[in-house]
Amino acid sequence: xxxxxxxxxxxxxxxxxxxxxxxxxxxxxxxxxxxxxxxxxxxxxxxxxxxxxxxxxxxxxxxxxxxxxxxxxxxxxxxxxxxxxxxxxxxxxxxxxxxxxxxxxxxxxxxxxxxxxxxxxxxxxxxxxxxxxxxxxxxxxxxxxxxxxx
Amino acid sequence: xxxxxxxxxxxxxxxxxxxxxxxxxxxxxxxxxxxxxxxxxxxxxxxxxxxxxxxxxxxxxxxxxxxxxxxxxxxxxxxxxxxxxxxxxxxxxxxxxxxxxxxxxxxxxxxxxxxxxxxxxxxxxxxxxxxxxxxxxxxxxxxxxxxxxx
Numbered sequence: 001x002x003x004x005x006x007x008x009x010x011x012x013x014x015x016x017x018x019x020x021x022x023x024x025x026x027x028x029x030x031x032x033x034x035x036x037x038x039x040x041x042x043x044x045x046x047x048x049x050x051x052x053x054x055x056x057x058x059x060x061x062x063x064x065x066x067x068x069x070x071x072x073x074x075x076x077x078x079x080x081x082x083x084x085x086x087x088x089x090x091x092x093x094x095x096x097x098x099x100x101x102x103x104x105x106x107x108x109x110x111x112x113x114x115x116x117x118x119x120x121x122x123x124x125x126x127x128x129x130x131x132x133x134x135x136x137x138x139x140x141x142x143x144x145x146x147x148x149x150x
Numbered sequence: 151x152x153x154x155x156x157x158x159x160x161x162x163x164x165x166x167x168x169x170x171x172x173x174x175x176x177x178x179x180x181x182x183x184x185x186x187x188x189x190x191x192x193x194x195x196x197x198x199x200x201x202x203x204x205x206x207x208x209x210x211x212x213x214x215x216x217x218x219x220x221x222x223x224x225x226x227x228x229x230x231x232x233x234x235x236x237x238x239x240x241x242x243x244x245x246x247x248x249x250x251x252x253x254x255x256x257x258x259x260x261x262x263x264x265x266x267x268x269x270x271x272x273x274x275x276x277x278x279x280x281x282x283x284x285x286x287x288x289x290x291x292x293x294x295x296x297x298x299x300x
Binding site for chain 2 (some may be wrong): 004039041042074075076077078079080082084086110111112113114127128129130131132133134136
């Protein structure tokens with residue numbers, strides 16, 4: 001139980017430092033030498049094994065369009081080597097995405113992520129589902145409002 | 151631990167009987183009098199509280215377009231009152247959906263669902279994310295292949 005609680009605290013601290021605040025160098029405190037993205041449909045890194053430099057690149061690229069992004073953790077569930085996190089997310093669409101120029105609108109998303117840990121309580125990878133269709137619909141609406149004639 | 155194991159077994163049996171095999175009356179063996187869909191973006195029942203008749207209607211309507219659907223459970227994670235299930239899914243698109251006439255193609259999906267239990271080990275609700283964009287892309291591709299001129 002203490003161990004589960006520690007891992008939940010570490011995961012929440014990782015999300016806040018690395019993903020919310022963009023402190024990419026802090027990732028080395030939390031992730032193992034190899035981080036595997038087992039399942040993450042729609043994510044450009046789906047199926048890849050990343051070293052720490054690769055992981056930092058992923059964070060930088062993923063955060064670029066939504067630099068003020070924030071996760072709101074809804075639940076943490078620890079079992080075996082894993083902690084599952086359910087979450088809401090929001091970010092201002094501040095830089096261009098493929099097919100969608102920046103609109104400044106707030107985008108909302110939700111998802112569920114299984115994070116795997118090693119014996120040293122370091123993150124070794126994840127299995128994730130995000131509501132991509134919800135994001136796509138918001139981006140498309142934003143594009144229509146920005147260019148009503150098209 | 152025994153308790154967690156029992157709940158995982160019950161959840162897997164529920165998925166197989168009710169969702170895979172479509173034995174809707176078996177739902178009464180697994181769910182509480184009220185079943186709450188706390189979060190399920192894109193699901194027509196998102197946010198609703200269902201009695202058992204309502205739950206059975208949801209299963210019947212959800213299964214109608216994909217009567218041979220099957221879940222492949224990827225992981226089960228028990229913590230507190232919940233068991234999280236990660237899953238792959240496939241089904242033959244055998245009946246019409248809004249905007250998508252039946253094509254007979256196999257559709258694949260993945261998702262993650264937090265199931266909540268009461269003290270009698272009955273399901274009281276869920277919090278779910280599914281990869282809806284992946285399904286939408288497959289359906290759209292199927293429609294284009296069925297009507298290449300449009």
